[in-house]
Structures are given as C-alpha cells and as structure tokens.
Amino acid sequence: KQRIETLEKGQVTRAQEAEENYVIKRELAVVRQQCSSAAEDLQKAQSTIRQLQEQQENPRLTEDFVSHLETELEQSRLRETETLGALREMQDKVLDMEKRNSSLPDENNVAQLQEELKALKVREGQAVASTRELKLQLQELSDTWQAHLARGGRWKESPRKLVVGELQDELMSVRLREAQALAEGRELRQRVVELETQDHIHRNLLNRVEAERAALQEKLQYLAAQNKGLQTQLSESRRKQAEAECKSKEEVMAVRLREADSMAAVAEMRQRIAELEIQREEGRIQGQLNHSDSSQYIRELKDQIEELKAEVRLLKGPPPFEDPLAFDGLSLARHLDEDSLPSSDEELLGVGVGAALQDALYPLSPRDARFFRRLERPAKDSEGSSDSDADELAAPYSQGLDN
Incomplete structure (x- = not known):
C-alpha cells in the first residue's frame, strides 16, 4: 500500500x-x-x-524652381521685344512729324516765334538734363551689375545652382535693359511734348492748314493712346512680377515647412525606435x-x-x-x-x-x-x-x- x-x-x-x-x-x-x-x-x-x-533628398523642388525662373525669363524677353517694337514705331512717327513740320511755311511774326522758341529750348534743355541724369544712373547701375557679374565666384557651387545663378543674372540683365528702354520711352515722350508745343505754335500761326493739323492731332492722340497702353502693359508686367515673387516666397516657405515636418517625423520615428x-x-x-x-x-x-x-x-x-x-x-x-x-x-x-x-x-x-x-x-x-x-x-x- x-x-x-x-x-x-x-x-x-x-x-x-x-x-x-x-x-x-x-x-x-x-x-x-x-x-x-x-x-x-x-x-x-x-x-x-x-x-x-x-523625400528630403528629392530634387523635384529645385527643378520646379528652375522651371519657374525659365518661364519668368521668357516672359521678360517677350515684354522686352514688345517694348522695342513700340519704341521703333514711335521713332518712325516722330520722324514723319518732323518732316511735315519742316515743310510748313515761315510766319511773319518773327519776334513771337523767337520767344516761343526760347521757351521751347528752355523746356527742351530741362528735359535733356533730366534724361541725361536718368541715363547716367542707368549706366552706373549697369556698370555695377557688370562688375558684379565679372566677380563671379560661383565655380565652387553645384551645376544646378550655377544654372539657377545664371538664370537670375540673365533676368537681372533683362530688367536693366527694360529700364533703359523705359528711359528711352521717357525721352521720346519728352520729344512728343516738344512736337506738341511746335504744333501749338504752328496751329496759331498756320490757319490755312487746319485740315492737315486735324490729321496730325488724330495721329498724336493715337500715339498718346498707344503710349498709355504701353504704360498699362508695363504696370501689368510689374504686377505679375510682384505676384511671381510672392508666389516664389510662398513656395520657399512651404518647402521649409515640409522640411520641418519631415524633421519632426524623423525625430518621432527615432523616439519610437528607442x-x-x-x-x-x-x-x-x-x-x-x-x-x-x-x-x-x-x-x-x-x-x-x-x-x-x-x-x-x-x-x-x-x-x-x-x-x-x-x-x-x-x-x-x-x-x-x-x-x-x-x-x-x-x-x-x-x-x-x-x-x-x-x-x-x-x-x-x-x-x-x-x-x-x-x-x-x-x-x-x-x-x-x-x-x-x-x-x-x-x-x-x-x-x-x-x-
């Protein structure tokens, strides 16, 4: 048991x-x-x-920025071409008006003509002085920009950054040429004012050519309208340029925010790994x-x-x-x-x-x-x-x- x-x-x-x-x-x-x-x-x-x-190493953002700069450069070139064409047209019309004014007969009242001529020369001298000052400023800006381009110093950067820098330099050069074109336009507008003064003098003195004066006045109105249209286009282009700059800044801020989010996600993942x-x-x-x-x-x-x-x-x-x-x-x-x-x-x-x-x-x-x-x-x-x-x-x- x-x-x-x-x-x-x-x-x-x-x-x-x-x-x-x-x-x-x-x-x-x-x-x-x-x-x-x-x-x-x-x-x-x-x-x-x-x-x-x-995602952080993705070069797509840089490519988008470069493409945006290229698009803006093309638009600036188109605007420059349109401005140059309008300037040539205005120069041709000014030459035509000068030829017509030279073909008009002289007036007997020489004293009045001399006084008006003196006043016209004074105004012309002031306009020429202001134009020269503007040209000097533009020339100084252009020389400074050329000196900046001559310094270079970008050979150590990557090819992509070099391309972006070249595009920016070319864009700045286009803007300088656009400013020079605007100065020439101002000079031409001053010349138009002078021609209007001459037209006023000849209108008071030449009653027999009233019909021809009316035609000249219509042409002057057309030139003024065209000039106004050019100014409107210029203001529109400036507005678009400002919008593009704001958009580029917003894109840069968005990229920085995404980078910050990515860094925060990486830190969170590291904490999770720990x-x-x-x-x-x-x-x-x-x-x-x-x-x-x-x-x-x-x-x-x-x-x-x-x-x-x-x-x-x-x-x-x-x-x-x-x-x-x-x-x-x-x-x-x-x-x-x-x-x-x-x-x-x-x-x-x-x-x-x-x-x-x-x-x-x-x-x-x-x-x-x-x-x-x-x-x-x-x-x-x-x-x-x-x-x-x-x-x-x-x-x-x-x-x-x-x-």
Whole structure:
C-alpha cells in the first residue's frame, strides 16, 4: 500500500510538472511573439525613416524652381521685344512729324516765334538734363551689375545652382535693359511734348492748314493712346512680377515647412525606435527571468527526487532480492545511484522533466524505454500536447495498480 501511495504521488507530481512545463512554454511563446512584433515595428520605423530621407533628398523642388525662373525669363524677353517694337514705331512717327513740320511755311511774326522758341529750348534743355541724369544712373547701375557679374565666384557651387545663378543674372540683365528702354520711352515722350508745343505754335500761326493739323492731332492722340497702353502693359508686367515673387516666397516657405515636418517625423520615428528597443530589451530580460525561475524550479524538483530516492531505499530494505521485483514491466530492484540522474539543469531540460523523473525513479528495460520514447516524441512537435503525454505516461502505472 505504501508503494502504491508513493506511485500515486509520483504520478500526481509528474502531472503537475507537465502542467507547469506547459505554462512555462506558453509564457516563452508570448515573449517570443512580443520580441517578433517589436522587431517588425522597428523595421517599419526604419523603412519610414528611409522614405523621409528620400523625400528630403528629392530634387523635384529645385527643378520646379528652375522651371519657374525659365518661364519668368521668357516672359521678360517677350515684354522686352514688345517694348522695342513700340519704341521703333514711335521713332518712325516722330520722324514723319518732323518732316511735315519742316515743310510748313515761315510766319511773319518773327519776334513771337523767337520767344516761343526760347521757351521751347528752355523746356527742351530741362528735359535733356533730366534724361541725361536718368541715363547716367542707368549706366552706373549697369556698370555695377557688370562688375558684379565679372566677380563671379560661383565655380565652387553645384551645376544646378550655377544654372539657377545664371538664370537670375540673365533676368537681372533683362530688367536693366527694360529700364533703359523705359528711359528711352521717357525721352521720346519728352520729344512728343516738344512736337506738341511746335504744333501749338504752328496751329496759331498756320490757319490755312487746319485740315492737315486735324490729321496730325488724330495721329498724336493715337500715339498718346498707344503710349498709355504701353504704360498699362508695363504696370501689368510689374504686377505679375510682384505676384511671381510672392508666389516664389510662398513656395520657399512651404518647402521649409515640409522640411520641418519631415524633421519632426524623423525625430518621432527615432523616439519610437528607442521605445521599441526598450520593449525588446524588457522582453529579453523577462525571458531571462523566466529561464532563471525554471532553473530554480528544476533544482526544487531535484531535491524532491532525492527525497523519493531515500524513500525507495527505505522500501527496498537491507537484504536484496535474488530476482528483481517486476511491477508492470518496471524493475525496482535495480540500484539507484547518482550517475542515473542528470548532472545539470541543462541536461534535465534537454531530456524533459517527466523523462528525467521517470529515469531517475524507475529505471526501465529497453522495451519499456522504447515505449516511453514513442510517447515523448509527439510532445516535441507541439507545445499543447503536454497534458496528453502526462496521461499516457501515467497509464502503465494505473494498470499496475489495478493488477
């Protein structure tokens, strides 16, 4: 009866050990799953960082800026061509008016003509002086700009920046030429005023050419309207230029904002990576703690095995049997020694807790050992079969007890 109770206790102990092994395996599986999820999150964060870096290195923004500058340069060239054409047309009309004025007859009132001529010369001198001053200012600006272009100093920059710089330089040159054209237009307008004065003098003096004067007046009105149209176009071009500059500034600000957002996203991803690494380290430490708990539990099992060995020695008694006492194919007459037990925790884990206890308490014959190895093999295939293995291991002992 005492032996039967001991066997029942051993079966219960092995069943508990199997359940505890199953729980430990489940905890290890959970820790592995956490580690794998942390590694996946880390890979996703790294891929996101690479995408952000690629977006930061994308040269598309620079290409858009260069294309915008090229478009603005083409528009400036078109405006310059239109202004030059209008200036040529005005020069032709001024020459025609001068020819017609020279063909008019002289007036008898020479004194009045001389006074009017003096006043006209004074106004003409003032206009010429202002025009010369404007030309000098434009010449100084042009010389300064040419000196700036001659300095250069951009050979160390990248080719893309060199192209952008050349476009900007060409744009500035076009604007200077446009200012010169405006100065010439002002000079021509002054000449038109002078012609209007001459026309007024000849209108007072030449009543007989009223019809011809009306035609000249209509032409002058046409020139004034055309000049007004040119001024309107010039103001429109300036407005468009201001809008383009504002748009370029807005684009630069948008690019800077996107860069700031990208930097913030990169910092957030780095923080997330650090958190994931901390979680992975915590999972690793938790696995080590679980492993240390299982080692302590194995040491406790070894102590229990020693106690069971002592009880077996007491049950055997001092005189050995001549024939081994067979109990359901298990030999209890074999001597238990220290070599039959595993020498370390790793060996005990390697052979399985149930198998170690079985080999230590009840040494088996080769036939029984093959039987138990067939029972233990399915337990290595799946973690959830520990309970069924414990029941199959306990079956021979329950049959022995029934016998």
